[in-house]
Amino acid sequence: MPLLREPGSRYAPPRASALGLRALVLIAASVAVMVVDHRQHELTAIRTALSAAAYPLQLLVQSPVAAWNWMASSFATRSQLLAENATLTAENRENDLRLLRLEAIEQENLRLRELLNAAPRDVETAKVASILKVDLDPLRHRVLVDRGTTDGVTRAQAVIDAHGIFGQTNNVGLKATEVILLSDPTHAVPVQVERNGLRTIAVGTGEAHRLSLPYLPRNADIRVDDRLVTSGLGGVFPAGYPVGRVFEVKRDPTQPLATVNAEPAAALDRAREVMLLWLHPRVPLPASEPPPPPAVAPDKSKEKARKP
Amino acid sequence: MNLSGGSGRLPLYACSLAALLLSALPLPHFLDLVRPDFLLLVVVWFAIMAPRSGGLLFAWFAGLVLDSFRGQILGENALAFVAVAYLAHRFHLRMRMFPLAHQSLVVFALLAIYQFLLFWIDGVTGHPLTDWTRSLPSITGALLWPAVTGILGRFATRA
Numbered sequence: 402m403p404l405l406r407e408p409g410s411r412y413a414p415p416r417a418s419a420l421g422l423r424a425l426v427l428i429a430a431s432v433a434v435m436v437v438d439h440r441q442h443e444l445t446a447i448r449t450a451l452s453a454a455a456y457p458l459q460l461l462v463q464s465p466v467a468a469w470n471w472m473a474s475s476f477a478t479r480s481q482l483l484a485e486n487a488t489l490t491a492e493n494r495e496n497d498l499r500l501l502r503l504e505a506i507e508q509e510n511l512r513l514r515e516l517l518n519a520a521p522r523d524v525e526t527a528k529v530a531s532i533l534k535v536d537l538d539p540l541r542h543r544v545l546v547d548r549g550t551t552d553g554v555t556r557a558q559a560v561i562d563a564h565g566i567f568g569q570t571n572n573v574g575l576k577a578t579e580v581i582l583l584s585d586p587t588h589a590v591p592v593q594v595e596r597n598g599l600r601t602i603a604v605g606t607g608e609a610h611r612l613s614l615p616y617l618p619r620n621a622d623i624r625v626d627d628r629l630v631t632s633g634l635g636g637v638f639p640a641g642y643p644v645g646r647v648f649e650v651k652r653d654p655t656q657p658l659a660t661v662n663a664e665p666a667a668a669l670d671r672a673r674e675v676m677l678l679w680l681h682p683r684v685p686l687p688a689s690e691p692p693p694p695p696a697v698a699p700d701k702s703k704e705k706a707r708k709p
Numbered sequence: 710m711n712l713s714g715g716s717g718r719l720p721l722y723a724c725s726l727a728a729l730l731l732s733a734l735p736l737p738h739f740l741d742l743v744r745p746d747f748l749l750l751v752v753v754w755f756a757i758m759a760p761r762s763g764g765l766l767f768a769w770f771a772g773l774v775l776d777s778f779r780g781q782i783l784g785e786n787a788l789a790f791v792a793v794a795y796l797a798h799r800f801h802l803r804m805r806m807f808p809l810a811h812q813s814l815v816v817f818a819l820l821a822i823y824q825f826l827l828f829w830i831d832g833v834t835g836h837p838l839t840d841w842t843r844s845l846p847s848i849t850g851a852l853l854w855p856a857v858t859g860i861l862g863r864f865a866t867r868a
Contacts, residue, residue: 420765424795427769431788434773438783439834451777458726458778462733535733537779539741540838545780572780579780587836607840 449550452574459545459577463534525639527561527676528552533577542582542605542669544568548677549576557637559678565643565666566590566631567675582669583644584609592644593632597622600632603644603663609670612645614661619652621659629663639680720865721763724751725771733778742842745850748775749823750857752790753816756797757804759865768794782834789826793819809855817851 438444530546537543548554550573558570560580568582581588588605592614599622603612617623627647633640645663652659728747736744752771755763772787779786796819797804804815824847831837 420795420798423765424791427765427791428788431769431772431784431791434784434787435782435830435834444783448777448783451774452780455774455778458730459733462730463735466735534735536735536741536744537733538781539738539744540840540843541836543780586838607838 448572449574452549452572452577456574456576459533459535466534526679526681528679529674530560530578530677531674532672537579540607541587542568542585542607542609543571544580544582545577546580546675546677547577549574549578551575552677553679554578554677559638559642559680560675561642561678562667562672562675564668565645566638567667567669567672569637570677580675582609583612583665583667584669590638590644591632591634592629593640594623595628595630596624599623600634603629610664612663612665614647614663615658617659617661619654619657619659621661623647623650623659623661625650639678718762721755721759721767724755724861724865725767729774729778732775743845743849745846745853746820746823749790749793749820750816750850750853751861752794753797753819754857754861755865756794757801758862760798760801765791765794765798782830785827785830785834788830789823792826793823796822809858812858813851813854816854817847820847820850823847 434444438448528548530548533545533547535545537545546560554570554573556570556573560567560569566583568580568585568588570578571581572579582605583590583603584605584607586605586607589602591600592603593600599617601614601617601621603614606613614623614629625647629644629647631638631640631642631644643666645665647661647663649662650659651661725748728751731747732744748771752763752768756768768790769787772785772790773783775786775790776783800815804812807815821844824843828837828843
């Protein structure tokens with residue numbers, strides 16, 4: 402092993418006291434940065450600048466994957482392309498038919514809501530974003546998508562894929578945004594059982610195919626194969642989007658709460674493209690309604706819910 | 710072999726950049742779980758072998774860059790990097806004397822301290838991860854240490 406003697410630099414071991422002092426100062430600086438970042442969220446500008454600097458590197462990292470995909474698509478055979486085209490055309494025709502019906506139903510819904518004097522549902526606009534093949538922390542379920550502040554993305558915005566709710570945006574950069582998946586252990590989404598309207602919260606578990614519903618009492622009316630949709634509380638996710646399907650309900654007579662597990666509807670570990678949603682309320686909500694609980698309940702609200 | 714200041718810093722930056730890219734390279738999940746903390750290995754190597762060019766300030770900046778790269782709370786990796794670099798720097802003369810296997814053991818201890826600091830900060834900021842797979846990168850990192858010394862020794866001393 403080579404020993405570097407650094408001959409030109411008049412080598413002398415640094416004094417331990419100065420070293421310790423420098424380490425202390427830097428550690429204090431890190432703690433200060435962490436406190437400001439965590440408590441006040443005031444470092445958004447610095448974070449945006451840093452992530453803008455990181456973006457070319459992230460593109461560089463994913464370039465082998467991109468090159469491979471490009472190769473695969475350019476060397477696809479004609480018959481493959483024809484077959485794909487045929488299935489896509491068929492799908493498109495089916496979707497068109499569904500869309501026709503949907504428009505009629507939407508009009509009807511609006512009329513009925515007017516009759517009931519209820520606030521009309523929010524208007525949603527969407528933009529497609531592709532997931533960058535960049536590995537973040539393996540233990541947290543986060544992905545990077547290629548949309549940022551230049552596309553008008555903001556923090557805590559709903560992200561869906563073709564099958565259901567995918568997650569929500571967290572740190573927004575200039576060109577890339579970090580998305581927390583439904584299955585992230587710190588993520589929670591307010592849901593509703595489609596069959597009977599029972600409201601609860603679905604919490605991520607750190608497994609891509611399992612969400613947990615930890616706050617349901619033992620006698621709650623929930624069964625296997627119940628579909629879960631977003632309840633629209635919390636203001637992040639629009640109401641009525643599929644979240645998952647219950648696959649396990651365990652009622653232990655000695656426990657006050659039931660153990661309920663659901664499978665997410667979205668392809669959390671397979672999706673390549675997702676949609677970012679923007680909500681525009683048609684009319685402001687009446688002021689008498691209590692403020693909705695936050696959708697992500699990482700620190701305080703979760704602790705509160707666990708206490709009883 | 711002048712590693713202090715000026716153009717001598719070039720290998721330092723090149724190695725750090727390579728390590729940063731390696732730390733984000735898309736890998737299959739099982740490899741992702743055992744992926745060593747490349748950037749920290751580079752920081753530790755420079756703290757031991759060339760503490761004047763790769764000192765504490767370098768460790769701090771490397772940690773900050775990794776934080777922003779991974780979208781974690783800013784300062785988390787920076788703090789852990791500085792703590793580990795301080796220990797490596799403090800004992801660098803002794804560590805240079807150790808045989809390679811012995812060095813790997815010490816590096817394992819350093820990597821374990823790093824993981825513990827991250828775990829602790831995660832807990833304080835409200836999203837703890839109590840998963841045993843957390844310790845795997847320290848083990849692979851220590852196993853990789855001989856290769857790291859070989860590659861970095863060759864590369865950084867030639868440039």
